[in-house]
Amino acid sequence: GAVVSQHPSRVICKSGTSVKIECRSLDFQATTMFWYRQFPKKSLMLMATSNEGSKATYEQGVEKDKFLINHASLTLSTLTVTSAHPEDSSFYICSASPWVNGASNEQFFGPGTRLTVL
Amino acid sequence: SQQGEEDPQALSIQEGENATMNCSYKTSINNLQWYRQNSGRGLVHLILIRSNEREKHSGRLRVTLDTSKKSSSLLITASRAADTASYFCATDAGANSKLTFGKGITLSVRP
Numbered sequence: 247g248a249v250v251s252q253h254p255s256r257v258i259c260k261s262g263t264s265v266k267i268e269c270r271s272l273d274f275q276a277t278t279m280f281w282y283r284q285f286p287k288k289s290l291m292l293m294a295t296s297n298e299g300s301k302a303t304y305e306q307g308v309e310k311d312k313f314l315i316n317h318a319s320l321t322l323s324t325l326t327v328t329s330a331h332p333e334d335s336s337f338y339i340c341s342a343s344p345w346v347n348g349a350s351n352e353q354f355f356g357p358g359t360r361l362t363v364l
Numbered sequence: 365s366q367q368g369e370e371d372p373q374a375l376s377i378q379e380g381e382n383a384t385m386n387c388s389y390k391t392s393i394n395n396l397q398w399y400r401q402n403s404g405r406g407l408v409h410l411i412l413i414r415s416n417e418r419e420k421h422s423g424r425l426r427v428t429l430d431t432s433k434k435s436s437s438l439l440i441t442a443s444r445a446a447d448t449a450s451y452f453c454a455t456d457a458g459a460n461s462k463l464t465f466g467k468g469i470t471l472s473v474r475p
Contacts, residue, residue, distance in 0.1 A: 250406075252406075280462065280463070287470075288467070288468075289452060289465045289466060289467045290407075290452070291465075292463070292464075337404070339406055339407065341407075341463075352397070352409060352412055353463060354409065355399075355406045355407040355408075355409070357405060358404075358405065358406045360404070
């Protein structure tokens with residue numbers, strides 16, 4: 247089946263530093279990848295949609311200069327949290343959607359990255 | 365309120381019983397999907413049902429979709445302790461469009 251990996255799985259950083267999270271589709275090409283944020287015991291909130299070779303589309307209220315997204319290849323998208331603050335601490339999950347001529351919209355999710363900002 | 369709202373928000377049952385979870389949504393959809401999330405983990409895709417389908421089965425899972433009522437249900441039969449997790453429904457409006465998740469249901473299956 248389609249596998250999506252994320253790295254790192256867990257990261258602790260100091261306030262003011264930047265953290266990069268990678269999302270890879272391991273056995274398929276993903277024209278579109280999505281980045282979500284999840285607070286404890288809450289649902290997933292879409293942050294941005296990342297399309298290979300173009301700029302990401304950010305959801306309302308998400309600062310694009312703070313959450314930098316790069317989708318340089320069909321198998322890799324990165325999310326960089328810049329100048330991290332404690333309120334950025336959260337569980338970040340990516341998903342990837344293989345192109346199947348619009349026949350389905352199944353997204354395959356990564357295992358998530360737990361970010362803790364001290 | 366957000367698209368895709370599940371009820372109940374928490375469900376506790378005995379192993380062997382059936383678990384029924386409901387999801388309602390507000391706008392037109394193309395597909396509705398159900399996901400499972402174990403604590404602190406990523407999401408596992410369970411089943412996708414298209415807007416022109418009414419029922420779908422996968423193992424112990426049965427999903428129904430009523431587009432006239434804008435609702436879906438997920439039935440897990442003969443539940444097991446390993447089914448303990450959070451369950452989310454998610455809707456989309458078309459190919460490669462974003463998913464909108466409900467708040468989730470926490471299912472606890474007592475051994």
